[in-house]
Amino acid sequence: MRDGVPEPLRAEDPREISGYALRGRLGEGGMGTVYLSHTRGGQAVAVKLIRREFGDDPEFRRRFEQEVQAARRVQGYHLVPVVDHDTSGRQPWLASVFVPGMSLNSALKDHGPLPLPAVFRLIGCTARALTAIHAADVVHRDLKPGNILLGAAGPYVIDFGIARAADATQLTRSGGLIGTPQFMSPEHALGEETGPAADVFSLGLIAALAATGRHPYGAGGAMTVAAQIANTEHRPPRLDGYPPELRPLLERCLAADPSARVSPDELAALCERSAGRPLSESAGWLPEPLAAEIARHERAAQLPPQPTTPAPDHATDPAAVPTYPPDASPLPTGATDPATAPADPVPPGVRTESTTPLQHRPHTPPQPGYPSAPAPVADPAPKSSRPVRVVVAAGVALLLVAGTWAIATHVGDRGGGATDADGSHGDRPSDSESGPKFSESASPGPSAQQSGYRVIFKNRPFALRAPAEASVIGVDLDEPRISGPGEFTDSDDELELSEVLGGGWTFRTPMGKSTGATPEACLQGSQSDVLPSEVGEKELQRGQTLPVGTRLCTVTSDGNLAMLRITKVEQRATNDLPDYFTELTLWQR
Known part of the structure; x- marks a missing residue:
């Protein structure tokens, strides 16, 4: 569908x-x-x-x-x-x-950037929707192309808060933030209080992307872009590559200081003047x-x-x-x-x-620019296909956001590698990717009765050392290897370790607990006792979620079956995250 x-x-x-x-x-x-x-x-x-x-x-x-x-x-x-x-x-x-209708995210992916008149109508009408949202004392906090629906009569804002119930439930213990990194405001990315002006900043980012297909903060991974957004006060985005007609709008939306941003009402009026016709005129607003x-x-x-x-x-x-x-x-x-x-x-x-x-219950009758027939469905989360790279400015307190990273698997021959960050390999290629969004975990693989796995290696010592600085590193269990600081995490990685404001672990393939050491028990655990996609720093420090002796199992991105048995947990004074020492066993089917 x-x-x-x-x-x-x-x-x-x-x-x-x-x-x-x-x-x-x-x-x-x-x-x-x-x-x-x-x-x-x-x-x-x-x-x-x-x-x-x-x-x-x-x-x-x-x-x-x-x-x-x-x-x-x-x-x-x-x-x-x-x-x-x-x-x-x-x-x-x-x-x-x-x-x-279809989401703006899908429209840009399938049809490319919109013509400027359509962009001005898109942003102006969305600004009017924000006016109504803010008038009800609600802040969207996750405005992005996937949450804007393109209809025949104009754009519609969806998902103003409902999906956050699921994300917030997942984050009750981890203390993270909810949102999509590439479309956060600086104050949101820094973990500060967010108000209506945060939605205006997000809408400015959407305007730039809708008009050109380019994000003002570059094409890096989600957390890299979010780190650059958090650093806006010291390094604002370069806007000289955008159409001259659009730049005044972008400058007024993307101000680092929330109080300096344009209000939604002013933004709607600015877009109406730029479009050259009333926002209420919907005929022919989209390309054929x-x-x-x-x-x-x-x-x-x-x-x-x-x-x-x-x-x-x-x-x-x-x-x-x-x-x-x-x-x-x-x-x-x-x-x-x-x-x-x-x-x-x-x-x-x-x-x-x-x-x-x-x-x-209030029911709004059909009006110009308002649907006569009912309800939006938030479009499926876009599939992330490639790496995340994190470059965090010194002193920037960027919070991790909730969600399951939907990663496209890649199967191929893999070489051996070092088992610690000190012996990591060089960089890998990178593409931009979509931000996390809470989503259903992918099926972890075949049933235990059909496993038929053979040992590739058994009980290999493998240290999951926390990053030495504010960054995110990837763990590939197939090679096995851990990326070094400044390297790209890859779509083949099964795990990410983050040291960004406490940070935590993010499982990029479904990870479960096994009750035994056999491949059948491991496969069963990866399917039936699945952990949340993110485990926060506090849980890792207490050792309650992953105590010594725990066997973690996952079907890897290459289709192998991996088991990590935790043998020791060690807290370093210089890190929020503890180091986990494990023994890694890998089976091939």
Whole structure:
């Protein structure tokens, strides 16, 4: 599936959620699966069913409720509103207006930069959306191309806070920050308090990228770019390569001092003057190829696909009952549509346990520049394919952000290498990559019953030494090797060690705990007892998450099976992270 074009339901999918009949799949990601539905009045809605592991977490439910309530306060043009939700059922869910379109991220990837008139309309309308968001005392904090949806009537801002519930839950113990490094403001990257001006800085970065395909801070890895953003006060970005018409906008958005940045209202007015026509005029605002693709999305939403496989027979196969919140049932015949019902009573069969009854919830009627049909789906996280390099200016306190790095695997012959940073190899090539975003872990590999692994080496001493300075280093378990300071971490690395403001470990392939030393037990552990994608400095210091004797297992980027048995943990006075000494075993299938 791609950017909101529905696919048929699968056999394991539910057929309805709390009265919303599901018509197709719109997307699947780290938080859950998004389905296309329609009210009985024909209004399209996107229903996101949250993954069960989040539903089982009371902290996530609390944060999710807070974020949804904040999102429901936000109403205005160029925003996709949340219209219904339930945080108390077995699996939480939310429903929002569906806007057929594609993310700016996908549009730039597939069609290249936008013409300047389209850029000015994009930024001006997004600035108006920020005005509404900030008026509700909400700061987006993760504005980026993936969170801007291009529709026929203009751009729409999505995901103003809801996905942060998942990310924040993951970070409760690690103390990190939420966001995407390449689109943070300097104060956000430095871990300082962020306000509405942070969103304006992010929008300036988006304007530069949309117009030229180039980021003002270069094409380095995510953390390298974030470090340069954090250092903006001392080294502002060079803007001389951007169109002269765009530079005044970039200069006013990308000021290091938040108080010196343009306000969203001023920015919208500036864009309207630069575009030469009112922002409310949406006709022909996008190039023809993009407009044609969005029209295709609109047609697909009107004619949703039917399931390719029959729904499970729930009466005869209890195990096949799809997951949806308990007590949910379809709207009975003759029931009133939630979108058109009178204030009372709540239609039977519609489960709603939020503080405001569905009929009383604000519903914005169709307006120019505002969708007449419902909800956005955050586009899938772009796949990171290559390395991360970190160059951190002295004294810059850059916080790591939450998320699972989605890394494209690369299979090839590998040579031997040193087992410590002191004997590391030279640099490897680098490409820019997308920032982290919380996402579902990739499948770790075949089942244990089919393992058939043979030993490449066994119990090789392998020291995971923390970086000696503020940087991030990569660990490749196939070679095995650890990159030296200043080297690029590679897409083949299974682990990253960070010494940036405490830092921690980031697992780039799913890493689990094994109960035994056999390859079968190791493979089983990598699949069933999977650790969070990030382990913070405090957990590593206490030794609670990874005590001596722990066996860590992962299927590597080359398809091998690796086991790290921790033999000693040693804290150095000069580092926040401790050094972990291990024995590495590698099996090949």
